[in-house]
Amino acid sequence: MEFWIHNDTPIGPLLLAGGQTGLRLLSFAASRRAQKPNPGWQEKRSSFTDVIQQLDEYFCGKRREFEVPLALDGTEFQLRVWNRLLQIPYGETLAYGQLAREIGAPRAARAVGLANGANPIPIIVPCHRVIGSNGSPTGFGGGLPLKNRLLALESAQRPLLFTGEPS
Numbered sequence: 001m002e003f004w005i006h007n008d009t010p011i012g013p014l015l016l017a018g019g020q021t022g023l024r025l026l027s028f029a030a031s032r033r034a035q036k037p038n039p040g041w042q043e044k045r046s047s048f049t050d051v052i053q054q055l056d057e058y059f060c061g062k063r064r065e066f067e068v069p070l071a072l073d074g075t076e077f078q079l080r081v082w083n084r085l086l087q088i089p090y091g092e093t094l095a096y097g098q099l100a101r102e103i104g105a106p107r108a109a110r111a112v113g114l115a116n117g118a119n120p121i122p123i124i125v126p127c128h129r130v131i132g133s134n135g136s137p138t139g140f141g142g143g144l145p146l147k148n149r150l151l152a153l154e155s156a157q158r159p160l161l162f163t164g165e166p167s
Contacts, residue, residue: 003044004037007052010059011146016048017041022069023051026121028142051124058123061153064090066124074118077105081115088129091154095133113139123150 004017013029027035057063140147
């Protein structure tokens with residue numbers, strides 16, 4: 001059984017979906033590629049308490065790593081890319097070409113970009129940390145302005161959620 005909820009965040013509503021094995025989907029409601037709950041899924045907020053708390057902490061600038069069980073489903077190549085994304089430290093970036101070299105596919109920068117774009121759990125699987133070879137942010141399912149906001153958050157420029165404390 002799969003469960004889902006819509007969760008309001010400082011970057012807009014997110015669709016969260018998953019089941020017994022973990023989080024399967026995080027979709028930006030405002031994206032041109034926004035996903036909708038499947039008819040067979042059941043709305044159940046209590047299934048996502050930990051995910052919501054960790055996302056809130058991240059947006060406040062208080063969480064650098066997520067401890068959420070993930071149920072990633074993709075091709076072997078996509079899984080290699082997504083698992084490498086999970087290793088990019090908070091506040092750091094990696095170019096598509098470098099990522100391709102690091103997963104043993106040095107000529108596959110475009111394929112890495114496609115796998116990055118197909119990431120079903122952005123933010124938690126931090127595809128926003130992958131940039132162009134010239135250092136500029138490129139491509140992001142939530143749009144470049146959001147990618148820039150996430151990178152600014154991680155570079156300690158400012159939290160995305162007001163915490164009541166001076167920043």
